[in-house]
Every structure is written in structure tokens, then in C-alpha cells.
Amino acid sequence: MSARPPTTPPAASDAPSPAASPAAERAITRKAPTVRLRGLRAFYGDRERLKGIDLDFEANQVTAVIGPSGCGKSTLIRCINRMHEEVPGARSEGRVLLDDLNLYDPAIDVIAVRRTVGMVFQRPNPFPTMSIFDNVAAGPRLSGTPKKQLPEIVERALRDAGLWDEVKDRLRAPAHALSGGQQQRLCIARSLAVDPLVLLLDEPCSALDPTATLKIEDLLGELKSRVTIVIVTHNMQQAARVADRTAFLLDGELIEVGPTAAIFTNPRDRRTEDYVTGKFG
Amino acid sequence: MTREELQIRLEGREGHLRRRRAVNLAMEGLSTAAAVVAVGVLAIVIGSVIVKGAGAFGPDLFLHSEVPFGEKGGGVANAIVGTALLIAMASVCAVPIGLLVAIYAHEFSGGRVAFALRFVLDVLNGVPTIVTGIFVFSLLVVGSGQTAFAGALALAIIMLPIVARAAQEVLALVPQAIREGGLALGLSRWKVLLRIVLPSAAGGLLTGALLAVARVAGETAPLLFTCSVFAQGISLNPAHAVASLPLRIFQLAEGNSPEEHDEAWAAALLLILFVLALNLLARYLYARTRSRVGQ
Numbered sequence: 001m002s003a004r005p006p007t008t009p010p011a012a013s014d015a016p017s018p019a020a021s022p023a024a025e026r027a028i029t030r031k032a033p034t035v036r037l038r039g040l041r042a043f044y045g046d047r048e049r050l051k052g053i054d055l056d057f058e059a060n061q062v063t064a065v066i067g068p069s070g071c072g073k074s075t076l077i078r079c080i081n082r083m084h085e086e087v088p089g090a091r092s093e094g095r096v097l098l099d100d101l102n103l104y105d106p107a108i109d110v111i112a113v114r115r116t117v118g119m120v121f122q123r124p125n126p127f128p129t130m131s132i133f134d135n136v137a138a139g140p141r142l143s144g145t146p147k148k149q150l151p152e153i154v155e156r157a158l159r160d161a162g163l164w165d166e167v168k169d170r171l172r173a174p175a176h177a178l179s180g181g182q183q184q185r186l187c188i189a190r191s192l193a194v195d196p197l198v199l200l201l202d203e204p205c206s207a208l209d210p211t212a213t214l215k216i217e218d219l220l221g222e223l224k225s226r227v228t229i230v231i232v233t234h235n236m237q238q239a240a241r242v243a244d245r246t247a248f249l250l251d252g253e254l255i256e257v258g259p260t261a262a263i264f265t266n267p268r269d270r271r272t273e274d275y276v277t278g279k280f281g
Numbered sequence: 282m283t284r285e286e287l288q289i290r291l292e293g294r295e296g297h298l299r300r301r302r303a304v305n306l307a308m309e310g311l312s313t314a315a316a317v318v319a320v321g322v323l324a325i326v327i328g329s330v331i332v333k334g335a336g337a338f339g340p341d342l343f344l345h346s347e348v349p350f351g352e353k354g355g356g357v358a359n360a361i362v363g364t365a366l367l368i369a370m371a372s373v374c375a376v377p378i379g380l381l382v383a384i385y386a387h388e389f390s391g392g393r394v395a396f397a398l399r400f401v402l403d404v405l406n407g408v409p410t411i412v413t414g415i416f417v418f419s420l421l422v423v424g425s426g427q428t429a430f431a432g433a434l435a436l437a438i439i440m441l442p443i444v445a446r447a448a449q450e451v452l453a454l455v456p457q458a459i460r461e462g463g464l465a466l467g468l469s470r471w472k473v474l475l476r477i478v479l480p481s482a483a484g485g486l487l488t489g490a491l492l493a494v495a496r497v498a499g500e501t502a503p504l505l506f507t508c509s510v511f512a513q514g515i516s517l518n519p520a521h522a523v524a525s526l527p528l529r530i531f532q533l534a535e536g537n538s539p540e541e542h543d544e545a546w547a548a549a550l551l552l553i554l555f556v557l558a559l560n561l562l563a564r565y566l567y568a569r570t571r572s573r574v575g576q
Contacts, residue, residue, distance in 0.1 A: 033287060099284060101291055109293030111301070116290055144297040197282065 030226035032197045034059045035080060035117075039094035042075045042084055042252075049075045051252040052094070057198075057245075062220050062229040064243035064260065066236060068280065072252040073232040077200045080230065081117035082110050098198070115143070118196035118227075122203040124183035126175035126190075133171040135186055139194035153193055161189035162219050181212020188219065199223065201231040205238065217242045236276055240264055248272045327553060334550030337543040342551065347513045347529070357548045359515045363429070363523035367508065368494055370433035370519060371440055376490045379444025386445075387452040388474055399449065406442035413438050414503035422507055427522040432508025436500060440493040447489025451482045451570065484570035488563040495559040499552055501527040526552050 035057040042050040049072045057063045065073045078084040079092050082103060096103045103113050126135050134141075136154045145153065154171070158164040163185045167178070175186055184204055191199060201220075205213040220229055220242050233239050239246050240260060247257040248269075256263060256272045267273045274280055282290075289295065293302070341356050348355035386398040417435040421428070455478050463473035479486070504525055511522040526548055533545035 031282065033282070098287060098291065101284075101288055103291065108291050109298060109302070112291050112293035112298060116287075143301070197287075 028060045028225050032059050032226060032228040033098040035198055035228060035230065036097040037076075037079075037094070038097065040076070040079055040092065040096060041094050042072070042079055042092040043090065044087065045089045049252050050079070050092070053249075053252075053254050055247055055254055055257055057228055057230050059228050060224050060226070061244040062224050062231060062242050063257075064239035064246045065230060065232045065249060066234075066239050066246060066275070067249035068275065069234075071249045073249055074202050076249065077119075077202060077230055077232055080198070080200055081114050081119050083114070083119065085110075115139075115194045116196055117198040117200060118191035118194065119200045120184070120187050120191055120202065120204050123207050124180055124187050126178070126183050126186055128174075128176060130175060131172045132167050132175050132178070132186060135175045136189045136193050139190060143194070154189075157189040157193040158186075160192050160223065161185045162215060162222075163189055179212070181208050181215060184208060184212070184216060185219070188216070192223075196227060198228045198230070201229070203232050203234060206234060213238070236264070248275060250275070327557075330546065330550050330553055333543075334546035334548075337540075337547035338550055339547075342544070342547050346515055347524070349513065355544075357524075357526065357529055357544070357551070359511075359513065360524040360526045360529035360548065361551075362515050362517065363511065364498065364526045366429055366517055366519070366523055367433050367436055367504075367525055368498060370430065371436035371497060372490065372494060374433065374437035375440035375493065376444055379441050379489075379493075380448050380486060382441070382445040383448030383452060384474065387449050388470070388478070395449075399446070402442040402445050405438075406446065409502075410435075410439055410500055411502040411505075414506045417503065418506035427506075427508050427510050429508055429516075429519040429521065429523040432504045432522070432525070433519070435503035435507050436497040439497050439500060439503065443493040443496060444489050447492060448482075448486050451485030451489065452478065454485065454571065455482050481573055482570060484566040484573070488567040488570070491559050491563040491566070495556045495563070498556055498559070499527050501531060504528055 037053050037055045040050055040053040040055075041048060053076065065076060067073050075084060080096055080103075084090050084092055092104075094104075098116070102108070103117075127138060130138065133154055136157050137150045140153050141147070141150060155164060155168075158167065163182060166182060167173075167186075170177075175183065178186060184207075188199075188204075205216055208216070217238065220231065223229060224244075231239075231242065243260045245258065246260040246263040248255045248263060248267075248271075250271055256267060256269045258268075263272060264276050267276065293299070341354065343356060343358055343361065345354065345356035346359035347357065382398065382402070386395045390398065413435050417431050417438070421431040421434065459477060459481065460473055463477045464470070468476075504527070508522045508525065509528055511524045511528075513524075516523050530545050530548045530552065533541045533548065536542065536545075
């Protein structure tokens with residue numbers, strides 16, 4: 001895992017700055033992979049939920065996926081860490097590439113995919129029987145990391161998730177004692193503890209109040225220095241605040257993708273314009 | 282991260298992942314084997330009953346009652362009718378009471394009472410059926426003789442906790458939001474229950490009742506004391522003991538002619554088919570309820 005300097009200038013700098021300025025741009029500390037979807041189709045039984053998506057999530061950037069309920073946003077990101085196939089009757093076709101490696105290749109280990117592509121869910125889901133420490137340690141511990149490395153891993157993950165100062169004196173407290181926003185940052189810390197290269201977030205703030213939401217948004221701006229981030233959101237202000245690029249999905253099809261500012265101020269497609277100006281959705 | 286590093290990581294070629302895959306495979310094999318054993322036991326039981334019971338399984342079994350000792354032929358018509366009567370009487374008794382118990386526990390009582398009720402029902406469910414039989418024997422049979430009514434009461438006591446517990450689970454499946462939707466319209470609790478909650482749970486409630494019927498259809502022990510000295514003909518009189526399939530199987534199996542043994546197997550096949558059919562129907566209804574309440 002070399003921290004070699006990026007060969008290209010940080011891609012974030014060519015994106016026009018979104019409406020509200022995202023958290024301070026950081027230098028890329030680790031080149032994360034680009035996620036490329038190629039002809040991605042997803043099905044639940046006979047119902048086709050994604051109808052052939054070609055889309056790139058640029059390395060070390062935050063890409064927001066927006067669209068009305070039921071357009072396939074969640075399905076799309078669940079295909080990236082192969083959680084989609086956990087749903088009975090669900091299947092997918094097409095390719096999901098990390099740089100040029102197809103995650104659906106038979107040689108690829110599905111468990112390893114999920115360690116490489118982390119996921120944070122809509123509702124904070126800390127493991128109820130575990131303490132704060134144990135929640136963050138769960139991933140590395142249950143996959144055989146030596147015990148004496150755990151405190152260091154946990155501290156780093158909690159610092160990266162911006163939660164360390166709030167919980168360092170009560171690591172043994174049950175995770176449910178935390179507030180909703182803290183629980184969600186705990187879940188982010190839990191994902192980071194297995195050192196993913198890509199982080200997927202499925203409406204991570206929809207159950208949180210505005211203050212907690214802002215904290216998580218700031219966090220994403222910092223984390224992209226070493227992971228590629230895809231965030232599904234219903235909240236268009238949030239997309240404008242955090243995302244370098246935004247993709248608009250409708251009925252399982254990609255309508256438009258581009259720099260966030262362009263999507264919100266000068267969309268090419270009429271349907272995108274109608275959606276971002278609130279005419280439907 | 283270079284391409285090679287990424288590839289090694291994604292293919293899980295690090296040592297601990299290989300070990301994990303081996304353990305994973307072993308555990309998957311073990312649990313598959315356990316599942317095969319469980320299914321295998323059922324297959325062997327049903328298979329042997331079919332093989333041994335098919336020979337005597339025919340119209341005669343249904344059309345004739347048992348014959349006096351020493352005569353050839355006969356069937357289990359009187360036992361079929363008797364079992365039907367016992368189950369019908371027990372269901373009339375236990376199903377409404379069981380449903381009301383569940384409705385009270387889930388919709389009207391507080392959390393602590395509901396918890397206590399659940400516990401009591403579980404204990405009642407665990408009472409050995411022979412004990413239930415002795416209890417009904419001492420209550421109704423001593424001094425007045427065996428009756429179909431006494432047998433049905435014993436079966437009803439066994440059914441009650443099954444119906445009530447199943448109904449509680451089903452009522453818990455109905456989302457709270459549906460109740461609140463009704464209450465927010467200003468409907469009374471009783472109306473909400475009757476018109477909104479119970480219809481969405483109907484299939485599941487019926488499932489619980491059917492499973493209880495399937496369970497008691499084969500009960501033998503509680504009938505030994507209460508309804509076992511029966512006449513050879515068809516009887517629908519609840520004031521007299523009536524024949525029943527499980528007891529008749531027991532008697533036939535104890536008999537000494539091969540014909541009687543064949544008939545016992547055929548009657549066993551009939552009973553197992555009946556119970557199987559009830560279980561399939563119950564599963565279907567339960568699946569329908571679940572999809573209707575959106576679970």
C-alpha cells in the first residue's frame with residue numbers, strides 16, 4: 001500500500017467548485033481506485049432495476065448519486081460492494097471495475113471486495129451488544145488481526161471519523177449510548193477500520209439532525225484524500241455541499257453525470273433540470 | 282496502491298483470507314450435512330409409512346368401520362369420523378379463546394401482563410399431554426365414564442397455547458403504523474382492531490389454528506384416559522366415547538394378524554397425509570399474510 005505521490009494532479013482541482021465550498025481540499029495521501037460501471041444491469045426477480053449503467057466514480061473524489069425514490073440509487077451502490085447479491089432473488093449483469101479489475105470476475109473473493117469497498121447504511125447500525133471500542137474493532141478482530149494492534153487501529157479509525165475526542169474516555173461504553181450522529185460516525189469509523197479504498201454511503205444523514213449532518217459532510221471532504229467516495233442522497237443541498245461530481249438517476253437509467261455545479265446550474269437534460277429545481281421527485 | 286497490490290487484495294490471496302476460506306468451506310459442509318440429516322429423517326419416516334401403508338390404503342379403509350374380533354376386512358371409517366368430531370369440538374373451544382387471549386395480550390394489556398401471559402402459555406404448551414389427559418380424566422371421567430366431550434376438552438387444552446402464541450406473533454407482525462393510521466382517523470380501538478388489524482392478520486391467525494389442529498390430530502396420550510373405550514360403529518354422540526385415528530393405529534399395531542398391521546400402516550399413512558396437508562395450507566396462508574402486511 002504505497003503512498004506514492006499521485007502521477008496526475010488531484011482530479012478534484014479541475015472540478016468547478018460546487019455552490020457552497022466543500023470542506024478544505026486536502027492533498028491526496030493515497031491514490032484510491034476509480035470505480036467504473038460498465039453496462040451494469042440489476043434485477044430483483046424479473047424486475048429490472050438498473051437498465052445498463054455506464055458511469056465512472058473518479059478516484060479520490062466524492063460523487064453524489066441523486067434521483068427520486070425507487071430510481072435504483074441504492075441498488076447501484078449495493079452492486080459496487082456486491083451486497084446486491086445478498087438479497088434473495090437478486091442478480092446483476094455487466095461489470096464493476098476498480099481501476100481495471102472486474103469485481104465480478106470469478107477469481108475475485110467477495111469477502112475481500114467488501115473489505116476493499118466499505119459501506120455505511122441509512123440508519124446507524126452499531127452492533128447492539130458491543131461497546132464503542134468493540135464496534136470499531138469488529139472488522140479487523142473478526143478477520144484475524146492480532147489483538148495488540150487493535151487499540152491503534154481503533155484510535156486511528158475514530159480519529160479519522162472525527163469521533164475520538166468525544167469518546168476517548170468511554171470506549172467501553174455501549175455503542176447505543178451515543179447520539180444518532182455519533183452512532184453514524186461510529187459506523188463510518190467501523191468501516192474505515194478495515195482500511196477500505198472505496199467508501200459507499202447510502203443516505204447516511206437522512207436520520208440525522210442538521211448539525212450531525214454537517215459534521216459528516218466535513219468528514220467526507222477529509223476522507224477523500226485517501227478513499228473514493230460515493231454517496232447516495234435525497235438532499236440536493238447536501239449533494240451541492242459535498243460532491244465534486246453528481247450523477248442523476250431516473251427509473252434505473254443514468255440521465256446525466258458531471259461536475260456538481262454543472263448539474264445544478266446548467267444541466268444538459270430537461271429531466272435533470274426538472275428534478276433539481278423541484279418540479280418532481 | 283499499485284494494480285498488483287489491488288489485485289492481490291481483491292482476490293483474497295493474503296494468508297488469513299485463505300485460512301478463512303478453508304474454515305468457511307468446512308463449516309458450510311457441516312451445516313449442509315446437518316440439513317441433509319434433518320430432511321433425511323423426515324424422508325425416511327414418510328417413505329417407510331408410504332411403503333408399508335400403500336398396500337392396504339384403498340377405498341375399503343374409508344368406507345368400512347372396524348369389524349368384530351376375528352372377522353376379516355373392515356376399515357377405519359369410525360376412527361376418521363371420531364377424529365373429525367374430536368378436532369371440531371376441540372377447535373370450537375380452543376380457537377376463539379386462543380384468539381381472544383392473544384388479542385387481549387397484544388392489544389389491550391400492558392407489557393408486563395403480556396409478558397406474564399406469554400410465559401404462562403409457554404408453560405401450558407410444555408405440559409406433557411399425558412398430564413393433561415389425567416387432569417381431564419379426574420375432572421370429567423371419574424364417576425361418569427369416558428366421553429367424546431372429555432377427549433375434546435383434553436385436546437382443546439393442548440391447542441389453546443398453540444393458537445394463542447401463534448396469534449400473538451402474527452399480531453406483532455402487523456405494523457404499528459397501520460394501527461396509528463386508523464386511530465388518527467378517530468376510529469375506536471375496537472373498530473381499528475376489527476376492521477384493520479384482524480383482516481390484515483387473518484391468514485396468519487388461521488395458520489396458527491391449522492398448526493394447532495395438525496398438532497392434536499395425532500395426539501394419543503390425552504385420549505387414552507378420556508376417550509378410548511369406544512364402540513365399533515360410527516358415532517357422532519359427544520356423550521359417548523368415539524374412535525380416533527391415533528388410538529386405532531395403536532390398537533391395530535398391537536393386534537396379532539398381518540392384516541391388522543397393514544391396516545395400522547395404512548391408517549398411519551392417512552394421518553400423516555392429513556397433517557402434511559394442513560401444514561402446507563398453513564404455510565401458504567402465512568406467506569400470504571406476510572406479503573399483505575408488507576413484511
